[in-house]
Amino acid sequence: MLAWRCPRLSYDKTMRCAFLSLLAALALTPGIASAQSWPSRPVRMIVPQAAGGTPDIVARVISGRLSRALGQQVLVENRAGIGTLGAQAAARAAADGYTYLFAPASVLAINPYMAKILPYSPEDDFASVAMVGLSPLALIASPELNVNTLAELIALAKANPGKLAFASPGQRTLPGMLGEMLKIRAGIDLLHVPYKGAQGVQDTVAGRTQLTTQGIPAIAAVVQRGQLRALAVSSPRRLPELPEVPTFSETLPGFEFNGWFAVVAPTGTPRAAIQRMNLEFNRILLDGEIEPKLRALGIYTEGTGPPEEIDAFLKSERAFWSRVVRELKIEPE
Structure with a gap:
């Protein structure tokens, strides 16, 4: 709630x-x-x-x-x-x-x-x-990226500017704008790859992109199966379905995007x-x-x-x- x-x-x-x-x-x-x-x-x-x-x-x-x-x-x-x-x-x-x-x-x-x-x-x-x-929305990563937290992702992105790609349904969508705002707030450079629908989830599972921002229903199954790792949710508090996943605001105070x-x-x-x-x-x-x-x-x-x-x-x-x-x-x- x-x-x-x-x-x-x-x-x-x-x-x-x-x-x-x-x-x-x-x-x-x-x-x-x-x-x-x-x-x-x-x-x-x-x-x-x-x-x-x-x-x-x-x-x-x-x-x-x-x-x-x-x-x-x-x-x-x-x-x-x-x-x-x-x-x-x-x-x-x-x-x-x-x-x-x-x-x-x-x-x-x-x-x-x-x-x-x-x-x-x-x-x-x-x-x-x-x-x-x-x-709310979630930021999820390929396990191959070898990051477990948003803070670790930010550190990796700063060390490799422009080399990590995130998928979204488009820049003018909420998930796309979430990714772009994350770049600004965290001071990182990510390559934005727009997709139609939830195709970005599949390509992140396949390793063609390293990250994706999506709504909770689009990522719940792949996270539960361990195919992707949830790094943060955009809600004010942690979600009942993902109690171990921190909110963005726990790392970037005041960052909510729902x-x-x-x-x-x-x-x-x-x-x-x-x-x-x-x-x-x-x-x-x-x-x-x-x-x-x-x-x-x-x-x-x-x-x-x-x-x-x-x-x-x-x-x-x-x-x-x-x-x-x-x-x-x-x-x-």
């Missing part, structure tokens, strides 16, 4: 349960009780990616439980197209409580600094509903509907059956905070990614 980057959004289990109890009590107050008439018809949850990917699977896992909790179907609608089509559709939807956007960090915090033109405004077009969870998923609604959506959705999301995310399913998909949840704290988190994330894109000198496309 992991804290988000914004320290005000960190909860232990007792605080999360207390928050859930508070929301349940608030649901009985007159203003919020009006949400009992909502929903009176199916609810739409837009996923701005194609069916079958991690966001789609997570949305469908949660939507089934939401449907039972709300007494109405929650229909997952895929809108592929680098995130912009789905976000645009959600932004232009009626703010009546029946449309929500299940969005990754790219849609709500990174795209404004990577794209010349966006057909939506992450800040102005959406109201925060729920924080789903963190999606994806995440959040749910937002069109600006102007009735407060009562948002509060009801926030309550139900928190119940679902803290459920003992759902949390392991999310972790298997590389998503680590603490439950969701109230919408105001999610607003603060999104603001801090936009500032963070603005700095990252500027530091990496990535030009908008």
Whole structure:
């Protein structure tokens, strides 16, 4: 269970349960009780990616439980197209409580600094509903490299500038940007080799590259089999699946670099509907059956905070990614 980057959004289990109890009590107050008439018809949850990917699977896992909790179907609608089509559709939807956007960090915090033109405004077009969870990354190495820690890798890279290659899904992806930021923070020179998908993992196993940066599900099996060695994870704390693997920040203080998923609604959506959705999301995310399913998909949840704290988190994330894109000198496309 992991804290988000914004320290005000960190909860232990007792605080999360207390928050859930508070929301349940608030649901009985007159203003919020009006949400009992909502929903009176199916609810739409837009996923701005194609069916079958991690966001789609997570949305469908949660939507089934939401449907039972709300007494109405929650229909997952895929809108592929680098995130912009789905976000645009959600932004232009009626703010009546029946449309929500299940969005990754790219849609709500990174795209404004990577794209010349966006057909939506992450800040102005959406109201925060729920924080789903963190999606950390890992740096893994070929055992042939003969390094066991991030510190040893940094020392080896400094002694052999430009001779070690790391694979990623591309410079404009989160794993690619993680590798580039590592070069800057550690003061090392690595050769960046972009691949499509998880091919970089296979080539690192084969020895064609020495390192790769990937999401946890992409590397879990090869690490468990001993084909590759995990050197660091980008989360604020060590992961339950990889308890012996340190975080980047244990070697490079303050170095965190994570994806995440959040749910937002069109600006102007009735407060009562948002509060009801926030309550139900928190119940679902803290459920003992759902949390392991999310972790298997590389998503680590603490439950969701109230919408105001999610607003603060999104603001801090936009500032963070603005700095990252500027530091990496990535030009908008």
